[in-house]
């Protein structure tokens with residue numbers, strides 16, 4: 001048999017089953033100097049001695065590029081905790097991947113940023129927790145963090161790397177959205193992502209202190225709409241509203257196994273950040289199989305791909321190609337069933353209960369934050 005025909009046939013069969021992934025989130029490490037109460041990383045973190053080595057990560061990036069990945073997000077934890085960050089970036093860039101560093105800024109110096117620019121880093125996404133040192137450092141649990149972020153933004157600009165500010169918003173800071181947008185302009189960011197907290201991983205423990213109120217969400221939406229008009233052509237504003245107050249769920253991950261994949265610090269390959277909260281799934285590791293096999297063949301990636309898995313409510317719904325039935329991890333957390341319609345959906349029988357619980361949580365006066373242990 002002609003080998004090239006077999007390979008082409010395999011590729012065609014795979015593409016019919018699922019398109020190749022466009023984006024990969026590489027969680028280089030779970031180590032992090034910050035202690036954010038809204039952290040969506042799992043309760044059990046990967047230890048440093050379990051992390052993939054430099055060579056292993058480079059091998060994963062090479063496979064990702066061959067598989068069709070275009071965007072590589074270098075994330076964590078705090079990716080700057082990896083001493084080989086510039087080496088990893090350089091290798092990824094050499095495979096033609098667009099590299100985006102998602103960082104708190106803590107652990108970066110001007111020299112390291114210049115090294116990253118030389119290595120070919122394409123973009124930096126810098127998190128902010130608030131618009132004053134006192135408020136932001138209270139939320140991150142890291143004194144001096146805010147000042148460091150301001151310095152990092154300046155170095156990134158000097159190195160001519162495009163900057164996005166990433167603001168995770170919740171009840172304790174959602175009223176600062178206007179000032180966060182102004183801060184983004186001041187720091188010469190080209191984009192700000194205002195993302196309402198998702199209650200995955202550690203964040204679940206802080207639901208009472210972090211759940212925004214309906215009024216806050218409505219004000220934030222108006223602020224974003226006005227700012228989009230005011231800063232058109234100057235600043236792009238991405239907004240992920242609080243889906244607990246939405247009518248329909250978000251298209252989480254752009255659909256399961258459809259657009260992107262995550263690799264954990266120790267090499268497990270996940271369809272989304274929180275997939276390990278679904279106990280019925282098991283995940284393959286890049287140490288035991290190729291990325292291509294895992295993407296196309298593994299049970300975990302095929303579990304909620306397409307429409308066959310959908311409950312009748314979603315399968316007969318006109319929005320099934322818009323939101324893909326919502327978020328599987330949210331269905332697991334709120335309905336106890338990863339195959340259920342996302343309870344955020346207005347059509348879900350659980351929506352009424354969710355609304356009552358959300359209203360109760362947002363009405364508590366709790367400001368007690370349970371910080372992520374380091």
Ligand code: SF4
Pocket residue numbers: 248249313314315317318319320321323324325326341342345346347348
């Ligand atoms: Fe989306 Fe399913 Fe709700 Fe339709 S029923 S809007 S597909 S979650």
Ligand code: FES
Pocket residue numbers: 252253256272273274275326327328329330
């Ligand atoms: Fe897992 Fe939404 S976070 S599907």
